[in-house]
Amino acid sequence: MTTQTQTECRSLLAAERHGFWHLVHSEWTKFRTVRGWVVAVLITIVVIPAFAFVSTSRGDGCATGNGSGTASPVACPAQPTGPGGVPVIDEFYFAHQPVTGNGTITAAVTSLTGQALVGSNQLAPAGLEPWSKAGIILKESTAQGSAYAAMMVTGSHGARMQWDYVNDTAGLTGSVSPSAPRWLRLVRDGRTITGYDSADGTHWTLVGAATLPGLTSTVQAGLFAAGSFSDTGESILATGVFRHIGLSWPAAGWTGTNIGGPNAVPVPGTLRHSAGTLTVASFGDISPAAGGAYMGSGQPIQDVLAGTFLGLIPLIVVAVLFITAEYRRKLICVSLIAAPRRGRLLAAKAVVIGAVGFVAGLVGATLALAVGIHLLHGNLQWPVSLLIETRIVVGTAALLGVAAVLALAIGTIVRRSASAVATVIVVIFVPHLLAFNPLSNGNGPGAPGGWELQITPAAALSVQQSAPRFHQLLTNYSPNAGYYPLSPWAGLAVECAWAAAALALAFLLLRRRDA
Amino acid sequence: MSLTVRAPAPRYPLGHALHAEWTKFRTMAGPSWLLAGLVTLTVVGLAAASAARCQSATCRIDPAMVSFAGIYLGQAVAAVTGVLAIGNEYSTGMIKLSLTAMPRRLTWLFAKATVLTAPVLAAAALAVAGSALAGRLILPGHGFTPAHGYASLTSATDIRAATGAVLYLTLIALLSLGLAAAVRDSAATIGLVLGVLYLFPLAAAIVSSPALARHLDQIGPLPAGLDAQATIGVNSLPLTPWQGLGVVALWTAAALLLGALALIIRDA
Structure with missing residues (x-):
């Protein structure tokens, strides 16, 4: 506006009050x-x-979380779902035996190592990831997505208790080695499973208590390893060494199962016995399938x-x-x-x-x-x-x-x-x-x-x-x-x-x- | 003997229309500010994208896409310039005078479009040249080096990409001009133009069907225009660079046609 119209819109009624809602x-x-x-x-x-x-219109192709919009038209792999319909990754090697009713499983992990898979079938010498894991687990069945509670040692997050894919509680910190083993214990009482850890096998600390609704009377108890994935998506082979394995239930001998089938992971997992130790090695992971993992x-x-x-x-x-x-x-x-x-x-x-x-x-x-x-x-x-x-x-x-x-x-x-x-x-x-x-x-x-x-x-x-x-x-x-x-x-x-x-x-x- | 003097039919040469429109364009402050904004925003937009890093030979990031990231902003200014070229005539009532002085409406629209094209083309060329130059200075420091497969940032492909970017900006300004002639209201037109530009890529990122996403990327003027600016992975694009520019040109032609029809059929 020009200077001539400077006061054009100024009111002469400035003193008058106007209600705001008016x-x-x-x-x-x-x-x-x-x-x-x-x-x-x-x-x-x-x-x-x-x-x-x-x-929401669906084509015949498969669009995963990469959003490139140019994915090749292939059928989508089905994502298994866990308790509550949550999509999960449930692929690991499980050395297990059936157990019925209340009881306790204990084991000492003396070593956790990781190797990245490079190329089609070649393992790099090292490659433990922060969430590579091995430990003890009580799982309802060997079906993918079934309820579970586990105590584990991890690559760089110490001992943890995890259950039903989405829950995670921290235990002892520090990494595991033969001189600093981690003792892990799971106690089942009805539908509640309580996790403990210990550095010496005598002094136990409570880590967490999980309630698994609808848990069946007979579950599978045992040892597991899962290497998780590197940040560039490479599969990791985790190897856990277990000693002092004790079950309060009658022993039935170990059965080895690749959860998700032997083809879910690059190479099926293995179980090795030697004097007083069990060694479990496996690719895969037990986790929610969120973000790019879906x-x-x-x-x-x-x-x-x-x-x-x-x-x-x-x-x-x-x-x-x-x-x-x-x-x-x-x-x-x-x-x-x-x-x-x-x-x-x-x-x-x-x-x-x-x-x-x-x-x-x-x-x-x-x-x-x-x-x-x-x-x-x-x-x-x-x-x-x-x-x-x-x-x-x-x-x-x-x-x-x-x-x-x-x-x-x-x-x-x-x-x-x-x-x-x-x-x-x-x-x-x-x-x-x-x-x-x-x-x-x-x-x-x-x-x-x-x-x-x-x-x-x-x-x-x-x-x-x-x-x-x-x-x-x-x-x-x-x-x-x-x-x-x-x-x-x-x-x-x-x-x-x-x-x-x-x-x-x-x-x-x-x-x-x-x- | 009849004394009536037969007056010669009035003539409306294109030259006069062009001169009149150029005078309007030149003497208004708005367009020059907008064109300066077009250049500034396009070059500045590169700063935002210069966070891009290429650490390996497989990073697959197109350096031209980084250099010309400012075009996301610059095209909005080009669109405003195009819309206002006609929208201002309607909002001020000038249109009545313009069409009285130049009753051949198509000639008038053609003159408008021509007078818009020349300065926008010049500003776009300046903006793209500035972006390319800035990208040339910044990107090698961010890993876009021959070791990572970026042999040269001034090859024939890069020049084709820059040409594509300049033509894209100009076509968007013309598209806006055409729609403004059809819609007449500046605010509604700019909403329409920016909707057409930005919604296709947003929708393509969301739809779950890859086939539909690819079609959206082929139809939408913005993704098609981006194909014209690509320098790597050209074979895997939804459209070839020149096809991409062709799609934008089709949008522009359709908008101008719509504007011309509306102008002829309707009373202003």
């Missing part, structure tokens, strides 16, 4: 009476569930909400126009004269557009989830509780509401529709595109996306993450595998911080500038 009501009236805006918000509500049909064809639940992006576009356009249309039609002068306290005018607009975005998101996300769970029937990668579903729906609604406020603030700052719309779309969409683009991802293990999804408004997409992360499973927790670097609410907080900062700048500019 202002909100008048802004709501402005919003709902523009047919195009209402139609745009309805489009937002419709496209979010509609896109679930695209994002090889099945299931999709994470957030895939049904992929339409969030599509729905954001009309909402952002409307939120920007909610303020820039006033500038274009010079209605802003009337608005500002009617509501001379400019901050409150902006606040009223933010309340209206934020609420519109939130409600549109709530309806859209609820419909998408309802439709999507039906579409994904039996093809869900990770079981999702009602609590997580609620968090995903409410979080998505908040994501849209805050995005609308951000768009309103940018619109107020820029005052030009096209530039404001482009800015908001770019700051939300481009970081996401770059995060999915392998060139900017850290290629190493545990590099979950990068700065793109931590410091930009796109961080808010983490409210849709559904699968948990496991410290005992080192794998690729990347956006392609459905993981975001920030926790759900922290990601949303980043978007809120951007919206708050933009709103603050908009307040300042609106106050200082002539409209």
Whole structure:
């Protein structure tokens, strides 16, 4: 504006008081009476569930967590599931005997070594991984995915108790050697299995107690080894040496079984007897199949909400126009004269557009989830509780509401529709595109996306993450595998911080500038 | 004997239309700021992607994709420039005057498109040259060395990739111009254009069917445009580089056609 019009939009009624909710009501009236805006918000509500049909469509090929989109069309290997429907990796060598009722198994591990498989059938001299493991285990059966509780020594995380694939508790620290053996004990009492460890076989420390619901009376007790995988995906052969093996149940002799079949691992595991020792060597792992370790064809639940992006576009356009249309039609002068306290005018607009975005998101996300769970029937990668579903729906609604406020603030700052719309779309969409683009991802293990999804408004997409992360499973927790670097609410907080900062700048500019 | 003087039919030569449009373009502050933004953002975008490292001979990262990562941002500015070239006429009401002065609407649209193309092409060339130069300076330090299979960053392939990037940005500006003529509202048009650009690759990353993902990568203008900028693994891309550029050109042609039809059929 030129200097001649400096005071054009200043009100002479500045002293008059206006109720804030009165202002909100008048802004709501402005919003709902523009047919195009209402139609745009309805489009937002419709496209979010509609896109679930695209994002869940299945071809004959197999898309695993690598997200390259160019995977060869081969059938997906089935991913076994454990208790609670959790996808698991359950491949190891199990020296076992059947035991019935309550009792105790004890063993001392005197050595744990690892060798990486290089080439087709060649072993590197060394290559113990942090989560290579060997120890004692009580497992319901030799079927993949059956319930278990185990005490074990690991490559670099000391002694651990693990049960039912997802649970892990730390015991004694330090690595195992013939001079510093680790004594491990599991005590079964009904459905509860308690784990103990000891450095000398006389002083025992409680590590943890596991309750395995529905555990049968007869289970398999024995020794196991599983080498886990290196960060570049190589299979590791773990060799555990056991001494002082004692079972309180009547002894029945050891049977060796490759859980998952002999072809599940590169080379079937082995059991060797020698004077007073048993040596178990095996590839494979016992762990949840999360992140890049998941090889099945299931999709994470957030895939049904992929339409969030599509729905954001009309909402952002409307939120920007909610303020820039006033500038274009010079209605802003009337608005500002009617509501001379400019901050409150902006606040009223933010309340209206934020609420519109939130409600549109709530309806859209609820419909998408309802439709999507039906579409994904039996093809869900990770079981999702009602609590997580609620968090995903409410979080998505908040994501849209805050995005609308951000768009309103940018619109107020820029005052030009096209530039404001482009800015908001770019700051939300481009970081996401770059995060999915392998060139900017850290290629190493545990590099979950990068700065793109931590410091930009796109961080808010983490409210849709559904699968948990496991410290005992080192794998690729990347956006392609459905993981975001920030926790759900922290990601949303980043978007809120951007919206708050933009709103603050908009307040300042609106106050200082002539409209 | 009749005294009526037959006035010659008015002529509307293209040259005049071009001159008029060029005067509009040149005398407005917006376009030059946008073009400066196009260059800046495209070059700066490289900084974000320069976290890419190549540690072995098998890292399979395309250095051109790293150098031209700023195009993700730059194309949004190109799109805004294209949208505003026509959107501004509608939002200010100037369109009535423009079409009164130049009743041949197709000539007017052609002049608009031509006047947009030349500066955008120049700015895109500057932006891509800047990105390529910056990439040439930064990337060898990040492991993109002959030892890792990156013999030269100035081969014929690299020049083809840079040309592809320049043409891509220009085509996106023209696509936006065509859609703006059809939609008339700047905000809605830019939402539409950026949706068409960004949603295809986002959807392709999510869909579970690889065949569908590949089709989305073939149809979408952004992934097709990226194929035109690729320098390694060209044989495994969903489209060859020139096919990729062809797909973008088809999108642009369709948008311009739509804009032209709307302009002819509709009252402005």
